[in-house]
Amino acid sequence: MWPFRRVFAQGGVDPGYRGGVTSPRLPLVIGHRGAPGYRPEHTSPSYELAIALGADAVEPDIVASRDGILVLRHENEISGTTDVASRAEFAARRTTKTIDGARQTGWFTEDFSWAELQTLRSRERLPKIRQSSASFDLQSPIMRLSDLLHLLDRAGDESGRAIGLVAEIKHATYFESIGLSLDELVAAELTDAGWNSGDGRLTVESFEKTVLDQLRGRGIRSKNVFLLEAAGSPPDLVARFGSAADSYASFLTPDGLRMLRRDVEGISVDRQMIRPRTNAESGTVSSVLVDDAHAAGLEIYCWTLRPENRFLDRAFRRGSDPSSFGDWQRDFALVLAAGVDGVFADHADLAIAARDAVVTSFSSRGTVGGSA
Template sequence: MTVRTTPTPMIIGHRGASGYRPEHTRSAYELAFALGAEAVEPDIVATKDGVLVVRHENEISGTTDVASHPEFAARRTTKLIDGHELTGWFTEDFTWDELSTLRARERLGALRQSSASFDGHYPILRLSELVEIIDRASADARAPLGMVAEIKHATYFASIGLPLDELLANELDELGWGYQFDRLTIESFEQTVLHEVRARGVKASYVYLIEASGKPADLVARSGAQATSYADVVTPAGLYGLSGHVDGVSVDKSLLLRTDAAGRPATTELVDHAHAAGLQIFTWTLRPENRFLSAPFRRGRAKAAFGDWQGEWRLIMGTGIDGIFADHPDLALALRDEL
């Protein structure tokens, strides 16, 4: 997001306040803004009838109660999504009316039992409903709160006749969000769909998501084994190559962390390299539980226990990063205020 009215780094509620409520639910998003998040991040997939919904993946067995609906038992299937074989239930096999009968579940139930206590309380959200939540929260806060919309599996959806670039551009236009340059960021692990949405006239910041390993699905579909890897992109030359094509990058936090010669936690120069190339840089996902912290910051053996999250997050914030995605936005804000 290019127009900044907040301190650096921007705090983005990852799928809402997903550390406290099942992700992508109304409660998670409303709570994120109540806790001070300056933007929220939905993942966007499509239904059979072209309705955009917010789900972590198009495979929904881990985030909804679909398995308990006998009327949908025959929809369980196996598909190849971006090179990975997945078995379950998929949004593109349901109409919106059918999906609206499902209820959300905590994806990390064994780890986040408090959040899992809300299983079954909330329906799936359409993108249009999330935009209404953001607009209402902005009016209440008298501040332009933002949305960082992640387009999921664009190459796959295009292959089955559901072009997410077209669906998203049309929806944003209908919602009055097609020209929200100061409030809207669009991101994807596939650079092709970012170019396609921009070509449709959507005025937003465009951010390329970068995994710690592997290759983008759109490039693999086009070039196979010769596809450029994510590792090629995070070099100084690779970042300069992105300049002018996207406005920023968003990287797995592991790409920011290293161990110095004395064996102490330290950071890489990736943030400096991105800024030198004229790119904003964000990172995901800051989580306080031991399971998600890098090894030097874990405390004890309990995966669900909070480790030294302050130590890890302070190190990351100290790089000059432009924005962070956090499941607990209140913790990130408290640490940013301290710094």
């Protein structure tokens, strides 16, 4: 039974729901790397804006510097999100590496000390699509995980509401292979900053279940979420078993999901894997994967809600400009109404507006999806 049905099974609005503030029974809106629809991702202004827009939680990607400082970047290759390529003093650091089976050329966080990384400035990753965000290029430095934890604590004190952290650990097996154990570094950082209190604010996610198990073994009291792709295999399993590694798809079967429940509390998938369907008679929206995950006792999240035509299914695009907003209201509503427990969004305010509209639709008509 999906969240809106639980909330409204007896009719009326859950008394815990107040506008943009999410009841525990409603899907979370998670600011994906902050608010990158408006500001360059993983910067202080991006996270602050996501919180101001009402995000229930924010999601940083975590990689490491050469000296073991946890930094926030989409990938450890940083030429697409910083000005490193224009910095003559770092020209010789350009190199080619194989990360999780993919060959990449550029500049990598693990080849820099934190003192060097903090001299770089952030820039918009998708400048042609998000020109407004790109207008803020080179204004903000790279953040550390510790910086974000302090920002969240401060914002919580000022707003009076708990703001969650959904921390994604990137390339753990690769970093382990070069002597940087992300599980050890992350566990120490969270504990030192008081984020291991078990108060429900902390979620940790990764495409590698091994690092989630390691964190739990280190006593980290987080909700653990396993990220799953539609194709391929987890890098940690490939490193151990080669071509015999279990595929991501094997975890998405009903049996695979039930086995996952022994070790994690949730899964998170590409939004295309949700495949919401509308019942022509009742107007309700459902998803086989969402139903299977819930039947296995798992929460399910999806990434990423984005309003631009480039990221929407053809039916929801408006015009030919890939950077223009399409019919994001209907697109977001379908995903939310399918019963996910949370969504990652680049524009937290738009996802909250879509959630509010779905709630209003359900409470007034007793159904969701008829207008979607």
